[in-house]
Amino acid sequence: MSSSTVKICFNSECTDRKSERLRKGWRTRSGDCVELCDRCGSLYDEGRFCETFHLNASGWRGCKSCGKRVHCGCIASIHSFTLLDTGGIECIPCARKNVVLTPNPAWPPHFFLPLPERLKDPVKNWSQSQPVGPWRASNLFNNSIPQSDLRPRMPSEADLSTGVDRLIVSERSSASSMEKKKIEDSSERSMNGGLKLGALEMLENGNSGTNCEEQPASCVNIPQQSSSLNDDHSAPLLSLAVPYASSSETNGQTVVSGTLSQPTPSPPLAKKFSGHPHNGVDSSGEAQVRNGRPRGDARGRNQLLPRYWPRITDQELQQISGDSNSVITPLFEKMLSASDAGRIGRLVLPKKCAEAYFPAISQPEGLPLKVQDAKGHEWIFQFRFWPNNNSRMYVLEGVTPCIQSMQLQAGDTVTFSRLEPEGKLVMGFRKASTAPSSDQGNETIKTGNGGSTHGDVSIRKTKTGEVALTNRHLKSNLGSPSFSSMDQADLADPASAWSKVDKSGYIAKEALGAKSSIPRKRKNSTLGSKSKRLRIENEDLIELKLTWEEAQGLLRPPPNHVPNVVVIEGYEFEEYEEPPIIGKPTIFATDDMGEKIQWAQCEDCFKWRKLPADVCLSSRWTCSENSWDPERSSCSATQEITAEQLEDLLPTSKTGMTCLKQILGFSFSQ
DNA sequence: ATACTGCATGATCGG
DNA sequence: CGATCATGCAGTATT
Incomplete structure (x- = not known):
């Protein structure tokens, strides 16, 4: 597989600082990259919102202003998808530049979009997209903005294949x-x-x-x-x-x-x-x-x-x-x-x-x-x-x-x-x-446990249990030390992620520092002291900043998955029902026969071995586990690929792999 | 004794 | 750091 496929997920060109964080979004292209959800910050199975969202609103578009490719489903999220019906979208940085609206504090910044020409013709522009019920409300802007200029964009029904809103325009x-x-x-x-x-x-x-x-x-x-x-x-x-x-x-x-x-x-x-x-x-x-x-x-x-x-x-x-x-x-x-x-x-x-x-x-x-x-x-x-x-x-x-x-x-x-x-x-x-799914809902989904909670203590217990469950889940899947200290509860906390979307405008949230909105005891918290927690989170944050790209490389489709293939603007996406797992970092590629493969490095000898693309390796994978190529199931066997070739495979992802090398102690030599 | 009421306290969160 | 809000608790009312 070419290196480009490794990096095609998401808006890697986005210059926004937040894009440097761990990308979330459960989407893959050609099975080579899986992400957590940008919108809800959760794994896919928890991000039902995203499920719907992705199916209908995601895809790649060219930024109207700078031409960069922007993903209008997750990272650009609202910003982008709300512009779909204009026939184009803008990347976050451009959109930001073009924002002329004075935001109402009730709305996150990214809701204030650049003013498209079309908005000057409300009838034309909104005739198909006016499912605006009274509930969609608001004094979004301050008084100084002319009305005609104050029109945040909504995705049109056409673009988003919307259903009819029962909350009729009134x-x-x-x-x-x-x-x-x-x-x-x-x-x-x-x-x-x-x-x-x-x-x-x-x-x-x-x-x-x-x-x-x-x-x-x-x-x-x-x-x-x-x-x-x-x-x-x-x-x-x-x-x-x-x-x-x-x-x-x-x-x-x-x-x-x-x-x-x-x-x-x-x-x-x-x-x-x-x-x-x-x-x-x-x-x-x-x-x-x-x-x-x-x-x-x-x-x-x-x-x-x-x-x-x-x-x-x-x-x-x-x-x-x-x-x-x-x-x-x-x-x-x-x-x-x-x-x-x-x-x-x-x-x-x-x-x-x-x-x-x-x-x-x-x-x-x-x-x-x-x-x-x-x-x-x-x-x-x-x-x-x-x-x-x-x-x-x-x-x-x-x-x-x-x-x-x-x-x-x-x-x-x-x-x-x-x-x-x-x-x-x-x-x-x-x-x-x-x-x-919501900042409350996702948590409550998990706390609900099919029934309901029983008072505050139960909630807290449930919350704790949920975290523990999440931890177990992640621990079972996390193969990279880069994630070992991640605030896993946050990953499992789409709720707060959501709120971060609202605030930051792009990325759901920092994977860390999530704050739960679930009711919980203020005293005797089982989470330990706040200061400790914050300290840990900050440390994690630094780590995540370093590793979001490689983190994507670590994410793998779950074994035995059957992805739904979605073609968006000519790009093939695979969407998985199951949450991604995080396995040993490998390099995906395509061999001479056109078969998808991956290159994995032995933990003992550091030689790279060619493996089927669909296998997921443990973080301590070694040659001895190379059951797919008995001739190279030993560290004594020679490596099939040269270091140069390897480097060529590293995409756009050179940086990421370099980070990986640094962080995980990988070696490209051989 | 129990329930109710109103206020105080302090943990948490957002700006 | 101020605002918010969950909850504690003292005082009062009721059973």
């Missing part, structure tokens, strides 16, 4: 500008004694004496807010998600801008738009995830942490909406902590979520909030807050019956959505065992 979303304003004002309202009431507040609190369900119009926001919106130049652009949207908030004047012109790409959205063959439910039986995004606060402070981004599955949506034509606006989700799920009946709400999506409250007593569960039952919780330091701590009280009704436990996730046009607040849930 003109109602245009009203979100008003809602945005409400959000902006909410905290102040709270602080200032609640001069105004959000729609929900009016709805649930009865302060307005109206019920949105009956009189939607009455739930429209307060006059001065509405009027002020016209002056809020940020409003028309963004406002996709409607905090308290109701049908009454339809405003013909703002219809187009928000919904059609402001699709807001998000990593999770890739799933949403992916036209996976198993649309709705992937091959694993897992429901397709719809990931809403936080409505960004215009002041940039209401951004939600990724772990609160709603990741609602089709099943959940179906469950919530039933047969109605209601539009569901996922608001946020939260994994239940032990105390949330405990008998105390208090569900701590993330502050930003509470302030963004729940009615503003000025008094600690708060107000009763009517919430409908997925079964249609209505619950009334007390939405209130406690003064906490100089801040607030928002809680929903009285959730125990509901929690019990849904048989939720710590580690499970509750989701809050809004049902439009009713304006109902809907509380869904996701058992840990069925959680989708």
Whole structure:
């Protein structure tokens, strides 16, 4: 096999520093290179998102600006795939240069894409790609950016073979500008004694004496807010998600801008738009995830942490909406902590979520909030807050019956959505065992263990167990000392990887330094001291920086695998169902007969031996194990290939192999 | 004695 | 380093 094939995986030309990290992404070309997933940071079998993503959105494209080949599935990820429908993509560095948008802090930098010409024609450009529901929301940009210039790209349905989004585009979303304003004002309202009431507040609190369900119009926001919106130049652009949207908030004047012109790409959205063959439910039986995004606060402070981004599955949506034509606006989700799920009946709400999506409250007593569960039952919780330091701590009280009704436990996730046009607040849930891939979900998948966890201790135990399991898995496969100190838990932590995608823009995450969002005990951590952990992680990081290229060379398709062959732009990719294993570094090549082979070096004599391409060797492989060539199953046998020839085989990968040589003590002599 | 309530504490995380 | 939030805990209410 030629050296070029060794290096074809991924965007090796990418100059972005992050590309120097360990590449993740479970993809191979001609079986010579396997990577971990860039998007979720997990092994393939854990990165279901990636599975879908890759099948539909990946491939190689030429950067529109510099011509470099960029992989639009993983590394360039959102950046690239969101540009697919423009007929071209840009590599990260170019895209970065071209970014003219002022990012909303609620969004990771890579969501702010260069402005393509086509965006100046929203009708043309988005006519095929407007599955933008109100849930895809946000005030992505600050006020200073002209609306026409503020259009983050989404992958078109055509490009991504998307399915139809049940979260239909709704003109109602245009009203979100008003809602945005409400959000902006909410905290102040709270602080200032609640001069105004959000729609929900009016709805649930009865302060307005109206019920949105009956009189939607009455739930429209307060006059001065509405009027002020016209002056809020940020409003028309963004406002996709409607905090308290109701049908009454339809405003013909703002219809187009928000919904059609402001699709807001998000990593999770890739799933949403992916036209996976198993649309709705992937091959694993897992429901397709719809990931809403936080409505960004215009002041940039209401951004939600990724772990609160709603990741609602089709099943959940179906469950919530039933047969109605209601539009569901996922608001946020939260994994239940032990105390949330405990008998105390208090569900701590993330502050930003509470302030963004729940009615503003000025008094600690708060107000009763009517919430409908997925079964249609209505619950009334007390939405209130406690003064906490100089801040607030928002809680929903009285959730125990509901929690019990849904048989939720710590580690499970509750989701809050809004049902439009009713304006109902809907509380869904996701058992840990069925959680989708997400920064929470992937962990919960693993913690779920087919059932659910049992409180915080169990979670912690499970978490630990998961790590241990992962460690076992990796230890059994890791053949390189370069990986021996890797934070394996991180590798198995697509969750945090995901969040890193969000932040960094490209690579999922540092393989190290992952932070779990799973609830866990703060004290008596089984992970040891933080300082120690950090120290280890830093050491690992250095090591990984050195070895990401060779790390790819170490990754091998699992034995007996049957890859799905995907041809993308003329390049043949093999995708594997099983996670890669890491074996002895070898050099893949093609022999004179055109057969794929690999060259492996004996650990004892350092001679290189020709082996079948599909074998995986132990890290201490020696000539004596060369059962494929009995004549060279001894160190005394001569080497078939010269050092020069070997060097020629080292690609682009010379550097990597040099590193390997240095790190692993390999020798190319002979 | 138990349950509830409200606040305080401190671990964790993000900027 | 400040903000967030999970949880501890003291005080109070209820059984």
